[in-house]
Amino acid sequence: MTRAPGFCGVILSAGASSRMGRDKALLPWPADLVHPTTWRQTFLGAAIDMLRPHTDLVIVVAGANERAITPIIYAAGAFLVTNPNPERGQFSSLQIGLQEVLNRGRDAAMVALVDRPPVQPKTVEALRAAFIAAPDNIWSVVPQFEGKHGHPYVIGREMIEAFLRAPADATARDVEHAHEDHIFYQPVNDPGVCSNIDTPADYQQLSITGPAH
Template identity: 30%
Template sequence: MPEPAPQAAGGAIAGVLLAAGMGRRFGGDKLLHPLPDGQPIAQAAARALVAALAPVGGTCVAVVRPGQTALADVLAEAGCTIIECPEAAHGMGHSLACGVRATAQARGWLVALADMPRIAPPSYAAVRDALLHGDARTIAAPSWQGQRGHPVGFGRHWFEALSRLQGDEGARAVLAAARGAITLCPVDDAGVLQDVDRPEDLADLGR
């Protein structure tokens, strides 16, 4: 397994790719399922996130469950540092907190889901830039046709709240507390809404 993630350099944006889900509705390890180009779902998501952060010196960690060796390998190949979260089976909140704590010195966090492989690089970049040009309290997300999507960016102010998350609600409580203060970044990209939960969802990617 790769070494534990270093803390992100002060002032940098850290990417946190959540890749510890069980994939029960998919009926198997969906994150390793190949896309038409042969690339695993999670690897496509990871490469887009890494590409968006590289120009600004950002780091990227991918949070997995212990023992997900094959998944860790493809995510490391995409440029992520791997974080194993022992509590990942208890819900996404634990995984997100684990990734944020591992990059505790970051200026902000760009939180992405490994089962959303069709988010275009400019959509990641739009949220990244909102964090870079905002202040510590900034929360930003892309929107397509009026609907908020992923990834979601959090400024430094939100470290404590994010690092203590538990359960399966992810960052919903943080977003609810900041309602009305979320910066929406309009994008021409349906991929910001398209996740893969079931095999039939693969047919909708790219539409």
């Protein structure tokens, strides 16, 4: 018997982007430093577009960058929630986003980080389908490419509650390791799930190689 959960997208976008030197949510996408005047959207806009077809609604967790990213969020038809203390770290933003998922009456979330280029649509479809078809003892579906785990990942009510019960100084990895028996690692042919853009050099390399789609 398959599940019929209500899905929310959750995008964590409250970080300071200190290593990048500019807000990663506002980085142009596709990355193109050769033709910078070509019309592009942002990493945040692309993340919303990635999740929106596969979820009932998309929630973006902002921090000190709230004013800067609010127009992108609303223009894309997403919803805003603000982490009042983003200096507490990414896990605090995750907890705020997941609490909003429950507040809005949904019981599953697809979690993405704003500092990752969007993955292939077929990857998001595969993760969603794997979660719906999974037995009840599977609380999360995580993409796996060449042995590496990545994002976005899907979590159900049980894992959401486990994240919310965890202390504020925990990490998502701590919680996942504590419940590893309830995680299914979905193989995907998409290197984008492991991509991570932290520095200007990372972004420049992305502009050279282009999206792995």
